[in-house]
Amino acid sequence: MRYEELADLPCSITRPLVVLGDRWTFLVLKEAFAGVRRFNAFQNNLGIPRSRLQDRLGRLVEHGILVRQQAADGEHGEYRLSRKGHDLYPILMAVKDWGDTHMAPDGPPVHYRHRDCTGEARVTLACDCCGEAMTAHDVVPEAGPGLLVHAEAATRG
Amino acid sequence: MRYEELADLPCSITRPLVVLGDRWTFLVLKEAFAGVRRFNAFQNNLGIPRSRLQDRLGRLVEHGILVRQQAADGEHGEYRLSRKGHDLYPILMAVKDWGDTHMAPDGPPVHYRHRDCTGEARVTLACDCCGEAMTAHDVVPEAGPGLLVHAEAATRG
DNA sequence: GAATTCGGTCTCTTTTCGAGACTACTCTCG
DNA sequence: CGAGAGTAGTCTCGAAAAGAGACCGAATTC
Secondary structure (H helix, E strand, O other): OHHHHHHHOOOOOHHHHHHHOOOOHHHHHHHHHOOOOOHHHHHHHHOOOHHHHHHHHHHHHHOOOEEEEEOOOOOOEEEEEOHHHHOOHHHHHHHHHHHHHHOOOOOOOEEEEEOOOOOEEEEEEEEOOOOOEOOHHHEEEEEOHHHHHHHHHHHHO | OHHHHHHHOOOOOHHHHHHHOOOOHHHHHHHHHOOOOOHHHHHHHHOOOHHHHHHHHHHHHHOOOEEEEEOOOOOOEEEEEOHHHHOOHHHHHHHHHHHHHHOOOOOOOEEEEEOOOOOEEEEEEEEOOOOOEOOHHHEEEEEOHHHHHHHHHHHHO
């Protein structure tokens, strides 16, 4: 089971991707952000095989990204985004920005507008200190605490 | 081939994900952003099966995300990020932010620092008009030009 | 000229995926 | 009550994709 072991690496890009990186998971999340909560709604909107959907929803619940709620009034359960799941939104919007730029020859299919404003949601990468916009070229990686802990554990273990 | 057909949908989240959404592609890109350019380097760093890597690199080149460069001085070729590929960086950094927040109990393994500054790279979602920070709750979807063109094509076809 | 390196291919086994039938429970309506 | 519909979830089985690792050919090094 080599692939799953990647989740043990001290890398904050790799670890999420081991959970989220497959055909359907991000698409399921996209639907969740669009307000979808019922099993059949996910299934109909995406055309995902039912057993696959079952699997993915289960994994997302397991990781605390979705929360299973048994609706009060005898209705069927619902899958809702947790706080942790909600925090995934910038990832989807970053994907959207890229899609609009590079895969939408006819212009954006959907504008994601700011409520009560003419503007649109846009993802930016910036320095949290000086606020300057950044690209990959401006970034210098540097060991952080999680790496040291990991190295110590590896030495002991 | 139902899954690939998702790429035809007028959705700037779905379309990129059909290309990028699988086990390895984002991880390959992460390596590319870390400066990796050689086949064996990708393979060693990730532990990805060689045939799989071959496949993924090929697809990324096909989509103009990586560019195959035959090095001038008889050396082996290299895979480099195109402009289009380079534009994927915010997605990876958004994943990184989420990973740091939710999957790094010992703190971030790696800081992505702003060159010549004490700050760190951070992804933010904001309104491109008023500049205010946004979350999923502040977003209202609205039909854009790409959707209309799509609808017309569907009507004709 | 033997060994190595490198990118790449091939083969075979295992895993995952996809399609759709099937189950079980609830609700509704006559 | 009993038929029909809606919903969530399971099962089966053939197809596709992934994984491990051997193999190949060209260039490079020793």
